[in-house]
Amino acid sequence: MQIETKSLAEVPSPPPGGDRGKPMSQRTGDMRSQPLTIKNVAKAYGQLKVLDDVNLDVGSGEFLTLLGASGSGKTTLLMVIAGFARPDSGAVMVGGTDIVRTPAHKRNMGMVFQSYALFPHMNVAANVGYPLRLRGAGRVEIADRVARALDLVQLGHLGERRIDQLSGGQRQRIALARAIVFEPRILLMDEPLSALDKKLREHMQIEIRRLHEKLGMTTIYVTHDQREALTMSDRIAIMDRGRIVQIDEPRRLYERPASRFVADFIGESSFLPIIVEAGIARFGDLVLKTGGRLDTAPRQLLVLRPEKLEILGSEQAPGLNVLSGILTELIYQGESFLCQIALGEGHTVVVRGPTRRDTLAGLPELGGSMRLGLHPEDTVLVPDA
Amino acid sequence: MELRCDRLWLYLLGGAILVFLAAPSVVVAVTSFSDSQFLTFPPETWSLRWYHAYADSIEWRAATFTSLKVAFLTTLIATPAGTAAAYSLRMLGTRFSGAVQAIYTMPMVVPVILIGISLFFMFARIGLNTTVTGVVLAHSMLAVPFVVITVGSGLANYDFAQETAARSLGAYRLKAFLTITLPQIRVPVITGALFAFLTSFDEVIVAIFISGGDSETLPRRMFTALREQIDPTIAAISTCLIIITGGILLAVQAFGFSGKRSRS
Numbered sequence: 147m148q149i150e151t152k153s154l155a156e157v158p159s160p161p162p163g164g165d166r167g168k169p170m171s172q173r174t175g176d177m178r179s180q181p182l183t184i185k186n187v188a189k190a191y192g193q194l195k196v197l198d199d200v201n202l203d204v205g206s207g208e209f210l211t212l213l214g215a216s217g218s219g220k221t222t223l224l225m226v227i228a229g230f231a232r233p234d235s236g237a238v239m240v241g242g243t244d245i246v247r248t249p250a251h252k253r254n255m256g257m258v259f260q261s262y263a264l265f266p267h268m269n270v271a272a273n274v275g276y277p278l279r280l281r282g283a284g285r286v287e288i289a290d291r292v293a294r295a296l297d298l299v300q301l302g303h304l305g306e307r308r309i310d311q312l313s314g315g316q317r318q319r320i321a322l323a324r325a326i327v328f329e330p331r332i333l334l335m336d337e338p339l340s341a342l343d344k345k346l347r348e349h350m351q352i353e354i355r356r357l358h359e360k361l362g363m364t365t366i367y368v369t370h371d372q373r374e375a376l377t378m379s380d381r382i383a384i385m386d387r388g389r390i391v392q393i394d395e396p397r398r399l400y401e402r403p404a405s406r407f408v409a410d411f412i413g414e415s416s417f418l419p420i421i422v423e424a425g426i427a428r429f430g431d432l433v434l435k436t437g438g439r440l441d442t443a444p445r446q447l448l449v450l451r452p453e454k455l456e457i458l459g460s461e462q463a464p465g466l467n468v469l470s471g472i473l474t475e476l477i478y479q480g481e482s483f484l485c486q487i488a489l490g491e492g493h494t495v496v497v498r499g500p501t502r503r504d505t506l507a508g509l510p511e512l513g514g515s516m517r518l519g520l521h522p523e524d525t526v527l528v529p530d531a
Numbered sequence: 532m533e534l535r536c537d538r539l540w541l542y543l544l545g546g547a548i549l550v551f552l553a554a555p556s557v558v559v560a561v562t563s564f565s566d567s568q569f570l571t572f573p574p575e576t577w578s579l580r581w582y583h584a585y586a587d588s589i590e591w592r593a594a595t596f597t598s599l600k601v602a603f604l605t606t607l608i609a610t611p612a613g614t615a616a617a618y619s620l621r622m623l624g625t626r627f628s629g630a631v632q633a634i635y636t637m638p639m640v641v642p643v644i645l646i647g648i649s650l651f652f653m654f655a656r657i658g659l660n661t662t663v664t665g666v667v668l669a670h671s672m673l674a675v676p677f678v679v680i681t682v683g684s685g686l687a688n689y690d691f692a693q694e695t696a697a698r699s700l701g702a703y704r705l706k707a708f709l710t711i712t713l714p715q716i717r718v719p720v721i722t723g724a725l726f727a728f729l730t731s732f733d734e735v736i737v738a739i740f741i742s743g744g745d746s747e748t749l750p751r752r753m754f755t756a757l758r759e760q761i762d763p764t765i766a767a768i769s770t771c772l773i774i775i776t777g778g779i780l781l782a783v784q785a786f787g788f789s790g791k792r793s794r795s
Contacts, residue, residue, distance in 0.1 A: 230699075251699070264693075
């Protein structure tokens with residue numbers, strides 16, 4: 147692979163955490179980038195509603211990911227934004243104007259495709275210069291801006307190469323350079339990393355994120371890879387059957403899922419049935435201490451993330467919710483292990499722990515009993531739907 | 532060596548078929564160099580007099596010019612029309628493309644004599660019989676399927692995301708097609724154009740029905756001439772046609788080959 151680790155050092159590194167978390171207005175970067183608003187967008191193919199009343203606000207310079215399984219409508223929504231699909235109803239506003247009727251080529255949005263869609267009959271520089279030639283830029287300006295765009299993706303030396311002489315990772319970068327060279331209002335990316343192998347993909351995630359921080363371009367990113375979404379995004383919109391079911395910052399989305407679907411889709415979860423009566427949540431006889439306020443719905447589900455459970459010894463654990471059960475399965479996975487624990491009445495939970503000597507030594511034999519602690523802040527309830 | 536012997540009968544059979552296919556053309560070509568008044572094979576004396584007869588005849592020259600003009604105009608119409616048709620098949624998706632392709636290629640399937648008869652009656656109503664326009668339209672119809680098939684095979688493996696990408700980068704649709712798609716399918720398009728030219732240049736049946744007078748094509752004139760007077764001029768013209776047709780087919784082969792090589 148052509149992507150060396152040395153190239154990482156050549157990018158001026160942003161402060162730890164970058165601009166993430168800062169209000170959009172305080173971001174550095176290009177202020178020409180514009181906010182995007184999707185209002186009541188719907189689209190159906192026959193009986194099938196691919197987009198069902200979608201509403202979405204993307205701030206200027208924000209990196210928003212549309213995450214969902216295939217068929218959830220995420221790609222259709224991207225195509226509606228790009229102008230390659232016409233919604234049956236609703237509006238797509240960029241900087242305050244509805245662009246639903248604007249043809250794709252006048253929308254000034256950069257797009258990176260899953261297949262990269264580079265033009266094999268042109269060399270790298272001609273590919274990147276194509277949008278500039280369409281805009282009637284002069285030869286000198288084109289050469290200058292192409293060189294700058296190629297430098298941004300660290301492929302400044304490859305301008306004369308033919309497309310079929312490039313590796314997958316290089317093609318991906320060229321596609322990116324071509325999509326940003328004309329300084330589009332919004333950058334759209336449709337699963338751009340899915341054709342790369344795992345290592346390269348993880349490397350590119352960080353690199354695209356850095357490029358975004360540098361340019362501050364409003365970015366809409368489509369993926370079905372939850373880790374990719376968590377790594378790269380300011381906010382993630384989870385889509386299911388044509389709807390946005392939850393939209394939030396990665397950490398809040400993971401730690402405070404709003405529904406069983408989201409808890410199941412992002413990360414691994416076990417679910418336990420909870421009865422809520424008079425402001426008290428119980429699992430069987432156990433009264434749960436909960437961090438936030440408690441919803442009043444009588445039947446709810448406790449979301450248990452495998453890594454949020456603490457394996458307790460015989461010591462007291464005041465302040466924690468304590469579950470006990472029988473160890474039924476132990477799976478070693480290298481950096482961590484998974485335990486399956488039967489709580490009785492057919493309920494099981496899965497616990498993940500680090501493979502440190504002391505943790506492993508503390509585990510009982512198969513069939514032995516175990517106690518698990520769950521912090522009230524990590525005690526997340528979702529409606530039992 | 533063992534393999535060679537096993538395959539000997541294949542070589543023999545292949546050779547026999549080649550002789551069978553080429554023999555008529557060879558006989559015509561040889562006859563055309565005869566010095567005799569009649570079609571004789573093999574000729575007793577040799578000369579180029581029938582080539583001179585062809586070149587000196589105003590009627591034959593006019594028919595040749597008409598044929599070249601008709602074939603050229605047919606190519607100009609059938610190539611863009613067939614390319615657009617092949618493109619539309621890819622845009623339609625699998626559900627309808629089969630049925631629509633059947634319609635596009637119907638002129639290849641329907642007996643040409645039926646096409647000739649129906650065109651004759653239709654053109655009679657709108658006054659297109661014996662006009663160059665009429666012959667060009669009829670030949671374009673016959674030629675479109677060849678373009679649809681060659682261009683269609685060129686588009687079969689084409690990644691249309693490229694065109695979508697071009698549009699997202701600021702190209703209107705036709706511009707995206709002309710700057711991105713067309714350069715990549717130019718070999719099948721040119722091949723289709725050469726086939727369209729040949730389809731028209733060789734065509735006789737429809738021409739018998741609808742061409743005549745100023746619009747009389749060379750094959751049609753040869754056909755009538757054969758009924759009236761048989762002399763080796765026909766053989767000389769045929770030899771010229773064989774050379775032109777063969778040349779175009781060789782060009783198609785050479786073009787397709789270089790196209791494949793540059794792509795790999």
